[in-house]
Every structure is written in structure tokens, then in C-alpha cells.
Amino acid sequence: MSDSVSWLPDGTPFSNRFGDRYHGEQGLTQAREVFVHGCGLPQAWAGAQQWRILETGFGLGLNFLTTWAAWRADPQRPRLLHFVSLEAWPVTADDLLRSARRYPDLLPLAQELLAQYWGLLPGVHRLWFDDGRVLLTLCVGDAQSLMRQQLWEVDSVYLDGFNPQRNPEIWGMETLKAMARHCRRGTRLATWTVARSVMDALTQCGFQVSKVPGLPPKRDNLQAVFDPNWQPRSRRQAPEFPRPARCLVLGAGLAGATAAASLARRGWQVTVLDAAATPAAGASGLPAGLFAPHLSPDDNLFARVSRAGVRAMLQQSAALLQAGVDWNPAGVLERRPAGQLGLPADWHDGPGSDWSLPADGARLAAAGLPADASACWHARAGWVRPARFIARLLEQPGITWRPNSAVARLVRNTSGLWQALDRDGNPLAEVDLVVLATGPASNSLLAPLGVAPLPLQPVRGQMSWGLQPAAAQGLPAFAVNGGGALMAHVPCEEGLAWHMGATFERDVDRLPMTAEEQAAAHDHNWQRLKALVPQAAPTLRPAFEGGQGLRAWAGVRCTAHDRMPIVGPIAPAALPGLWISTAMGARGLTRAVLCAELLAARLMGEPLPVEAKLAHAMGSERL
Numbered sequence: 001m002s003d004s005v006s007w008l009p010d011g012t013p014f015s016n017r018f019g020d021r022y023h024g025e026q027g028l029t030q031a032r033e034v035f036v037h038g039c040g041l042p043q044a045w046a047g048a049q050q051w052r053i054l055e056t057g058f059g060l061g062l063n064f065l066t067t068w069a070a071w072r073a074d075p076q077r078p079r080l081l082h083f084v085s086l087e088a089w090p091v092t093a094d095d096l097l098r099s100a101r102r103y104p105d106l107l108p109l110a111q112e113l114l115a116q117y118w119g120l121l122p123g124v125h126r127l128w129f130d131d132g133r134v135l136l137t138l139c140v141g142d143a144q145s146l147m148r149q150q151l152w153e154v155d156s157v158y159l160d161g162f163n164p165q166r167n168p169e170i171w172g173m174e175t176l177k178a179m180a181r182h183c184r185r186g187t188r189l190a191t192w193t194v195a196r197s198v199m200d201a202l203t204q205c206g207f208q209v210s211k212v213p214g215l216p217p218k219r220d221n222l223q224a225v226f227d228p229n230w231q232p233r234s235r236r237q238a239p240e241f242p243r244p245a246r247c248l249v250l251g252a253g254l255a256g257a258t259a260a261a262s263l264a265r266r267g268w269q270v271t272v273l274d275a276a277a278t279p280a281a282g283a284s285g286l287p288a289g290l291f292a293p294h295l296s297p298d299d300n301l302f303a304r305v306s307r308a309g310v311r312a313m314l315q316q317s318a319a320l321l322q323a324g325v326d327w328n329p330a331g332v333l334e335r336r337p338a339g340q341l342g343l344p345a346d347w348h349d350g351p352g353s354d355w356s357l358p359a360d361g362a363r364l365a366a367a368g369l370p371a372d373a374s375a376c377w378h379a380r381a382g383w384v385r386p387a388r389f390i391a392r393l394l395e396q397p398g399i400t401w402r403p404n405s406a407v408a409r410l411v412r413n414t415s416g417l418w419q420a421l422d423r424d425g426n427p428l429a430e431v432d433l434v435v436l437a438t439g440p441a442s443n444s445l446l447a448p449l450g451v452a453p454l455p456l457q458p459v460r461g462q463m464s465w466g467l468q469p470a471a472a473q474g475l476p477a478f479a480v481n482g483g484g485a486l487m488a489h490v491p492c493e494e495g496l497a498w499h500m501g502a503t504f505e506r507d508v509d510r511l512p513m514t515a516e517e518q519a520a521a522h523d524h525n526w527q528r529l530k531a532l533v534p535q536a537a538p539t540l541r542p543a544f545e546g547g548q549g550l551r552a553w554a555g556v557r558c559t560a561h562d563r564m565p566i567v568g569p570i571a572p573a574a575l576p577g578l579w580i581s582t583a584m585g586a587r588g589l590t591r592a593v594l595c596a597e598l599l600a601a602r603l604m605g606e607p608l609p610v611e612a613k614l615a616h617a618m619g620s621e622r623l
């Protein structure tokens, strides 16, 4: 997948695929003068809530780094910078670093970029910088088809690519037409080429084109403004909330806390209400949980959603949590049925292998498994203590958290505002937007509004856990899953703990579990543990068979009929301002952050963090 780059004697990067230089000595000046200034930046974005830039060739990332640096330096910068960049042949991380070394001012930013520049399989990848205020959406694949499939509205376009003679397609009419679909009237475009064919095609696509003085030795550059003589036909729906307002999030679990943080980051005033006295009182109260990608040999939607979710989770956890205390992204070993590793065929090397690989002998041995055991190693995975994550999310500026606030009913008043009422009909809050993140309880709030029940299924589960004995022999340093999941060496208030989960009881939502049910669930977890990590059994036998220090934690998951999350508006025509993020299933830690970012992006008409197809598969509209 990677483009092969050669380095010329003068240090210039050269694309072997296209037989052309990336940029010469003047790379940085070109990025700044031709693209950033060429689009009227930074002045054009001054005071804006958000700014969205589309670039047609990511290359060595220089335009992105230069724009990010300009954003950082500008006291008038927009609250959020979206940079969407297309790239058919991502360069290697080494080449990216080598290029950045030529510009010491940009090197610290390049290093941050590199830390997230991995696993770039075909598709859309959301990279997250400066606490989520600079969002790079790196789209890997053919520019024309990507631009046809996605639906963005951008404020600036950097039209970049190799020489039109070397790579004519990127400058061709069809590509430019696809690009113009993402422009609003007034979108500014800049490029270094003044090829007649490009100027003509842009004009035909509705741009007012002008030549401007170029960077010597080039005489001219090109700038353009999208201002067609016709009314552009937009397939985009106007966003429900182009600007932030007041929002109520119902539910202080993973879905609610992540949604609150994503909205607050965008300037919303968010109040989070929960019936309970503490956050994470529902399913999200589990003492420790796993996040990991899902595998399918044909890399289905479920697998792709899980990877986007893991990436999003890694970014926000790294920003908020303390490694080794609140979470441990040290990887997860997944046991698989013999002969069914589940890895797509072309994943042994390249970007797929950054995610998951057949487990090697050392990892199998560390889990006490024979060298021929069937297992995968997920390098980008680990355990999290969800309550710690939720607490950090709720501390973010712009969020007010209110415990003991059970909402009995939602009503929309005549001025179009939503009120949350308690059992006695007293208003708890009045807002422009309500986000339901109430898990299995969601339908009880929707029914009085006349909304048909969502296809949600409660799934009760119990995890067995306990404090580790001093000699925790046989407990692997990393989590192991596949037929249950074992997480050990997880700090808790009393020391280090192990956790083995979990049971699945569909259509059961009764809590607490009876003593008999608890005992049966422990036994279920014990049988699975013995099969999953046999070497851990001697250490945990006194707990499971003798009841020594054995503890139970139970909760009710909320799953949709198709096992996908549900994110989006409930009934935009009839009930505007009522949105939902739920059905995290058994994977709230893998999904919640992604769902929150998707919800915020959809609400505000931003570039989505995933392909349109994946967003649709998670969308509330599919129901």
C-alpha cells in the first residue's frame, strides 16, 4: 500500500511511483504561501466555531503540519479545526519523519502525528490532536471514489498532487467535479498549478479562478472561489445544530459521558443527569473491561466499526487516563477456534499487522499456551477501569453533572425547547437538545412521545473477580479473551485484582441477581477460565472452588437487533432535538467514544469520523 519514496542527494523526497518530487527545498514555504495563505488563512477562520479543510493528497503531511502550526499560533483560531486529507498511497512513518526533520519547527507536531500514524488500512481514519480540537480525517484510497462516497462541507480546499502530467487523474474533470460537491458557496481553493486544463475544469465546476503571483521561480499560482452561476444541488441535509447550544445528556455511563465530552469540546453547555447517586451506576460500573478490535476474515462492517472505535478510545484514554492505573493498552491475546484465526488474508504485513497478527510463541508462552494454540495478538487493545474514564470525562469544562436526577418524562414545549421532568412533573432542566444515553431504559422515555420502540434487547451479565494473591502465578500480564475474558493485575482501591467475565443472559434485566443465579454465573465463569487460560486455574481455584474472596459484579447490557450501536436523531421531523447514543452491547469501551464523536459530527454537519457506509450502519435512521 505504501508509496516508495527515494531521497535525492539534495535531500528532496521523490516518488518512485509517479516519477516526481514531492516538494523541493521550498516545501514549507510552499505549504504556507500557496496553500494556507492561498486560502486566505489564518484570517478567514478568525473567530469561526469550526474550520474544515479538504486536501487532495496527504503526501508527507507537510500541508497538514503547517496548517496545524498556523492554527496553534493564531489567538483567533477556530475552536475546532477539521483537516480531511485523501491519500491513495500513504508513505511510511519513516519517510514522514525524515521529511519533517527538515523543518525543525514542525518536528514536535510531526512526532505527535507519527504516534497515531499506524494501521492505515483503506478507508477513513480519524486522528486526534490537541485534546480533540484538531481532527485529521485521513482517507486512504482512490481520491475520486472517496469523494463520491463521502459527504463533507468544507471551507477551504488544498488541491495538491504530483505534476498533472505524471498523475493526470487527480487533476481531471471527474475528480474535480467530485471535489466541488463538498464546497459551499464561498469555499476558497488554492493550488500551485496553473495548467490550462485544471483552470478550465475548475471553471466548469463552478469556481471563479484567478492566477496569482507564484513562488519564484514559478511565475503563477492559482486561487479560486466556489461561486457557481447556478444553485448548487446539495445532497447534504443542513445540520440540525450548526452552532453549539444547551444540551441535556441522560445517563452518566460510557455512552452519556463520552457524548457529553464530545459536545462540550465543541462549545455546548452540557448537563448530564443520572438517576443514580454516582456516575457509572449502570452497565458501565464494571470494575474493569476490555477494548479490542473484532476480527472477520472479510473485514466486515462490524470489524471496521470496532477498529475505528479502538482508535478513538486509545486517543481519548491517552489524553485522560493514567497508564497502569486507570487503563493498560498493553495488548490483548484472543484465543480463536483452530484453523480460524479470522485475520483477512493480506494482513501478515502492512497496516493490517499494526492491528492484529497471529500470536507468536513468546506471547502464547506468556499465557501458558502451547506453541500450536490458535490465537491472535491485538497490539492496539487493553483493559480500562470504566468508572475512572467516566469520571475524567465528566470533569471536562462545559459539563455539569447532576446525580439523583431520575427523568420520568420528556416534553417539548411550544418554544421548541425540551424539558426533562421528574416523577412529580417538576422540570429538571430545559434545553435545545436532549441526548438519550439511558441504555435499556431508553424505550420507557420514548414511549410517551409516541415513538415506536427501538429494537433493544437487555442482556444481563456477571463478572467474577477478586484480589490477587501475593504470588499471582499464571495470571498473564496482558488480557486474554475468546470464550470469556481474563484481566489480571488491575489496580483497585485494595490492591491488584483479577477479573473473569462474563455471562450472557438475553432478555433478562432483573438486578440484583439471586444467590443461586450468582453461584451459577461464577461456575460458568470458572469453567470458561479453565479452558481459556489453564495456567491461571491453580491460582484462582481457592476463589472459585473455596469461595475465598470471590466477588461478583453484575449489570445489564443493551444490544440492538443487529448488534450495531444506535447513534443519531430519533425522529427529526416530529421531534427535532432528540438524539440517542445507545446499544453499545458488550463493547461499550470499544464503541462509546466513536459513537459520541459520530453523534457530535452529525449534529453539527462536520466530517464524520468513519466512512459514510459505517455511519449509516450505526445510524438511528436504519431502524
Ligand SMILES: Cc1cc2nc3c(=O)[nH]c(=O)nc-3n(C[C@H](O)[C@H](O)[C@H](O)COP(=O)(O)OP(=O)(O)OC[C@H]3O[C@@H](n4cnc5c(N)ncnc54)[C@H](O)[C@@H]3O)c2cc1C
Pocket: 250, 251, 252, 253, 254, 255, 256, 273, 274, 275, 276, 279, 280, 281, 282, 283, 284, 285, 286, 288, 289, 290, 291, 405, 406, 407, 408, 437, 438, 439, 440, 441, 445, 460, 461, 462, 463, 485, 501, 502, 503, 553, 554, 555, 556, 557, 558, 581, 582, 583, 584, 585, 586, 587, 588, 589, 590, 591
Ligand atoms: C458483565 C458485563 C461485562 C462487560 N464487559 C465489557 C468489556 O469487557 N468491555 C466492554 O467494552 N464492555 C463490556 N460490557 C458492556 C459495557 O458495560 C456496556 O456496553 C456499557 O457500559 C454501556 O454503557 P451505556 O452508557 O450505554 O449504559 P449504562 O452504563 O447502563 O448507562 C445508562 C445510565 O442511564 C441511567 N438512566 C437510566 N434511565 C434513566 C432515567 N430515566 N433518568 C436518569 N438516568 C437514567 C442509568 O442510571 C445509567 O447510569 C460489559 C457489560 C456487562 C454487564
